[in-house]
Amino acid sequence: MLLKNSDIAMYHAKKKGxxxxxxxxxxxxxxxxxxxxxxxxxxxxxxxxxxxxxxxPIVNIDDTKVYSMEAxxxxxxxxxxxxxxxxxxxxxxxxxxxxxxxxxxxxxxxxQIKAWREQGYEVPKLAxxxxxLQFRQKTLVADITRILDETEVEGHCLILEITESQLIENxxxxxxxxxxxxxxxxxxxxxDFGTGYSSLSYLKRYQINTLKIDRSFVRDISDNPExxxxxxxxxxxxxxxxxxxxxxxxxxxxxxxxxxxxxxFRFQGYFFSKPLPAPEIESRIWKSINP
Numbered sequence: 001m002l003l004k005n006s007d008i009a010m011y012h013a014k015k016k017g018x019x020x021x022x023x024x025x026x027x028x029x030x031x032x033x034x035x036x037x038x039x040x041x042x043x044x045x046x047x048x049x050x051x052x053x054x055x056x057p058i059v060n061i062d063d064t065k066v067y068s069m070e071a072x073x074x075x076x077x078x079x080x081x082x083x084x085x086x087x088x089x090x091x092x093x094x095x096x097x098x099x100x101x102x103x104x105x106x107x108x109x110x111x112q113i114k115a116w117r118e119q120g121y122e123v124p125k126l127a128x129x130x131x132x133l134q135f136r137q138k139t140l141v142a143d144i145t146r147i148l149d150e151t152e153v154e155g156h157c158l159i160l161e162i163t164e165s166q167l168i169e170n171x172x173x174x175x176x177x178x179x180x181x182x183x184x185x186x187x188x189x190x191x192d193f194g195t196g197y198s199s200l201s202y203l204k205r206y207q208i209n210t211l212k213i214d215r216s217f218v219r220d221i222s223d224n225p226e227x228x229x230x231x232x233x234x235x236x237x238x239x240x241x242x243x244x245x246x247x248x249x250x251x252x253x254x255x256x257x258x259x260x261x262x263x264x265f266r267f268q269g270y271f272f273s274k275p276l277p278a279p280e281i282e283s284r285i286w287k288s289i290n291p
Contacts, residue, residue: 035091038088038091039091039095041077042075042088042091042092042095042097043097045075045077046097046100046101046104050075050076050077050078051073051074051075051076051101051104052073052074052075052076052277053071053072053073053074053105053108053109053112053277053278054071054072054074054275054276054277055069055070055071055072055112055126055275055276055277055278055281056069056070056072056268056273056274056275056276057069057268057272057273057285058070058127058246058266058267058268059266059267059268059272060265060266061256061259061260061264061265061266061267062260062265064272066124066285067124067125067266068124068125068126068127068159069124069125069126069127069281070126070127070128070129070161070268070275071105071108071109071112071126071127071128071129072085072275073085073089073101073105075087075088089131093131093132093133096133098131098133098134099131099133099134099137102130102131102134103143103147105128105129106128106143106144106147107147107150107151109126109128109158110147110148110151110153110157110158111151112126112278113126113151113153113157114151114152114153115278116282119282121282123157125156125157125158125159125187126157126158126159127158127159127160127161127189128158128159128160128161129161129162129191130160130161130162130166132163132165132166135162135166135177136169136170140177141177141180141181141184144181144184144186145184148184154185155181155184155185155186156185156186156187158186158187159186159187159188159189159209159210160181160186160187160188160189161189161190161191161212162188162189162190162191163190163191163192164190164192164193164202167190167202167206168202174206175205175206178206178207182207187209187210188206188207188208188209188210189208189209189210189211189212189246190208190210190211190212191212192212192214192248193211193212193213193214193234194213194214194217194230194234200237203241203243204241208243209243209244210243210244210245210246211234211238211243211244211245211246212245212246212247212248212268213231213234213245213246213247213248213264214248214249215248215249215269216249217230217231218231218247218248218249218250218255218259218269219249219251221254221255221258221259222252222254222255222258228258231247231258231259231262231264232262235259235262235263235264236262236263239263244265244266245264245265245266246264246266246267246268247259247264247266247267247268247269248267248268248269249268249269249270250267250268250269250270250271250272251269251270251271252271253271255271256271273285
């Protein structure tokens with residue numbers, strides 16, 4: 001028991017970073033058991049078809065036309081109901097399960113595009129998040145190519161969203177990967193822009209298509225002058241570099257007006273629509289734009 005408890009304390013120390021120590025507490029054991037239980041459940045979730053996708057429209061500000069949609073992962077737990085990714089994505093990354101889950105998301109997204117097309121809908125681009133672990137996989141491009149071929153979906157139908165941190169490691173390898181993805185017709189979007197620590201020089205070198213302004217900046221537009229200054233600077237820079245911008249987390253008309261007046265042409269958020277399952281996208285979104 002002593003060794004087990006010391007091992008649990010060591011795990012918590014590692015989680016907090018280097019140069020620290022943690023003393024064992026009973027709550028640590030409880031959290032460890034909860035983590036193990038969720039890990040087992042998550043592995044079963046992939047096998048038992050408990051994972052599903054919701055879709056949130058990305059909309060043109062001027063005419064509210066749906067430009068694209070972001071595919072967002074959800075987990076319908078048999079006991080705990082619908083679980084948002086913030087509750088399990090980190091665990092999936094730490095255990096490596098995110099690679100299999102990411103491949104499932106990619107395939108399911110392509111199959112959904114195909115299904116909507118077969119129903120006669122004019123389907124916009126679909127944005128899919130790539131985790132850092134996925135992005136570093138040597139077989140990433142080959143896997144995506146295989147899924148596109150198997151589902152009969154073209155690369156230009158997809159936007160892959162990566163974070164700033166993914167662009168600063170192994171730069172030459174990143175350049176090659178992005179070039180190969182663009183050769184498939186896939187667009188590249190930088191998610192949560194403004195929250196990372198990378199050099200702005202990558203925007204030119206990597207030929208990024210879109211920057212997504214993080215919702216943390218958009219949320220306080222009305223009463224935080226620092227956030228308004230940051231957003232204005234991002235929009236001005238993107239305009240000069242001919243890069244598209246999407247503002248995330250737009251919830252009010254005031255936020256939308258500020259973004260439009262500063263040259264932002266696309267947004268995503270509850271002001272237009274929350275993330276919806278495929279049947280609701282069909283009834284609430286497609287029916288209005290595909291009469």
